[in-house]
Amino acid sequence: MPCEQCPLRRMDVLRDFSPDELDFIRSFKSGELNIEAGSSILLQGTNSAYLYTVLVGWAFRYKSLPDGRRQILNFAMPSDFLGLQGTVADEMQHSVEALTDMTLCIFPREKLWSLYSRFPALAYDVTWLAAREEQILDESLLSIGRRTAIERMAYLFLHLFVRAEEVSLTRGNTIQFPFTQQHIADTLGMSLVHANKTLKKLTATRTMRWKGRVFEILDRDGLAKIANFEFPGPHKRPFI
Structure with missing residues (x-):
């Protein structure tokens, strides 16, 4: 689907891209991926060459112990960004599994530096997304603890x-x-x-x-x- 026709862009809660930003996102995106419910998108302890934006569907992010017990950390739905942690830690420290059939926008991780170096506003957006994830985890820890x-x-x-x-x-x-x-x-x-x-x-x-x-x-x-x-x-x- 062309980026200018993306259904996410019609949502009032999501900010608009400038023409230059939209051109860059169009070149940054390498395609779309359809995932069946129950499939793993990212696996704890492995490397991933890609980052993803959820276009359609739900997923959940979790960590597992060796005996199979798991802690769900967060849920992902349309507009959420997946896989950023692997950029910093070299490998994923959590897994992501599809709850429903999904469509994901695919972005090669190797192109992320171009985003940071050429588009400060988009770089801020990535930082904002990471900070929002931290805020959600803070609330989850508060819930479990207090x-x-x-x-x-x-x-x-x-x-x-x-x-x-x-x-x-x-x-x-x-x-x-x-x-x-x-x-x-x-x-x-x-x-x-x-x-x-x-x-x-x-x-x-x-x-x-x-x-x-x-x-x-x-x-x-x-x-x-x-x-x-x-x-x-x-x-x-x-x-x-």
Whole structure:
């Protein structure tokens, strides 16, 4: 798909490129990759020659222990940038798996220096994306370390809903999330049994419901109060 026809460019939340920036991104992009749900995009401990922007679909980023236990670090959805860590660390320190069928824009890692050297505004955008990822990890650590079980689950649902809402994946107060309770448990550092019990307690507050993977917010302010969640104000954010 030509960059000037990219559906991400029509989203109000994402900033516009200048003509020169768009020309560069067009030359930076080497193609698109279709990925089936359940496929690995990046693997912990390996090298990758490419960076990716999510065009369509959902993925999750995670780390694994030798015995197979995993910690989900974050979820990726359209406009999110994958693989930047490998540029600094030479190899990936985490894995990324597709939750749904996906389409990814492919960027050769070797061309990243051209972006930094020729387009300071795009270089700032990459730095902004890295800082945003750090901010999300900060909140995740706060949840696991200090929020109660019901608070951390409420926060996760709201955080993912707001991100999805920004990129037009929601319909009113509803969305079909592509993940399971096991994914939630692995994100929040809970057992599956604990996650199930916590979900029932959160549902009993009548601020939300999640059935058949369809999530609905019934009381946005009430759910935010449980989560100690602050809604972001209107803003334009970068993407590559």
